[in-house]
Amino acid sequence: MEMRSDLSISGIGRSQGGSYSHVRTDGMAKINGDTDCISLDNNGTLTIEGALQSETVSVNGTATVEGALKANRMILDGMATIKEHAVCQELLTVNGRLSIGGRLDGEKVEVFGILKTRDDVQCELLSVHGGFSIDGLLNAGLIDVKMNMPCKAQEIGGESITVRRLKKISVIEQFVPVLSAKLQAHTIEGDEIYLEHTEAEIVRGNDVIIGKGCKIGRVEYKNQLTRDEDAQIGAAYQI
Template sequence: MNDCKIYGAGAVSGGTYREVSIAGSGKIKGEITAESFSVSGSAKALDNLDVKTLKVSGSFSAEKNVKAEDIKIAGSLAVKENLSSAKAHISGSLKVGKEANVDDFFLKSSNSEIAALHGDNVTIKREMAIFFSKKHNLIEEIEATTIDIEYVKAKRVSGDNVTIGQGCIIDTVEYRDKITVSKEAKIDNIVKLG
């Protein structure tokens, strides 16, 4: 399998690669399958991305779906459709237009937006940055086995073991086994599932 490396500005054609590396600015013009995909700078994918590892230091946006076994982001990741991964560690901003399915999900952010987040372990912490005007991560729905979140605004949060930390504003929280709620969280309804 070929490697594709961009230094400066350039474009990547769709195809199967061992490694895709962008240092600078890059555009991906077709469906990509790769062992590893890394961005240092900014890149935009116009089609689906299916990789084993995705590393971004800077910004990466995808017009369609992103599938990766392991995701590490320092900066921003924007996915117009669906995001799926076994493990994602994101520090910065995440925007997912439809659904994020991530088994082991860690997000440190103050300005992320996700339509629906499903996983096994979900942890969301606030990024301590003065510059962001938005104080909450906006996530319509979270479903996971273990949930530990702060500064999240959501309609529905559902899990077995749920910890709702400071700054959360949630319409309904559903839990099976255990729930812990901060005094600095606002929840309209708490439902114990049978």
């Protein structure tokens, strides 16, 4: 069995990458190279000049991973940037802001803040209390979004999709629409769909509810379509 030592950095310090048991950083820390560990606990500012693989990752502060990230569980309280793709096999919880330069794959993703990716997001459950910006496809079995800031994705697909708004329109949003808490997507497709304050070209599903504040170009539904009197729909077809 491989023997691993612990790595601890306090204050301002740096270390080489490698295989460790437990990594703990307090202060300003830099790790040069790929890092493989059982757990990583960061309090402060951490930069990893390489990829990170760990069973658990806890960030309380800020962190930058220059390569890819692979973990079973990650809890972020603060801000983190992953320059390449990220995999969180069990749970990803974002209390703050997470930016990913590639795609995100996971099982359960919870966002209490902002998630940004430059590629697709694939997971079983996505729960959002805040906002997101996904440059590719968002695909999840269950999608539950409660917006209080802008959300956007190229395409959204899932079995159950619910999009609601957490707050009323503020004075700032009335004059600066880009800050408005709404969802923008080209295509939204699922079995059960409920949308509020959503702009999309195409919405396609079995049972579809288009709520208040929606602007939809085309709705295709199999079983039932319900629309709010405030919603704008260009065309609707039962298929």
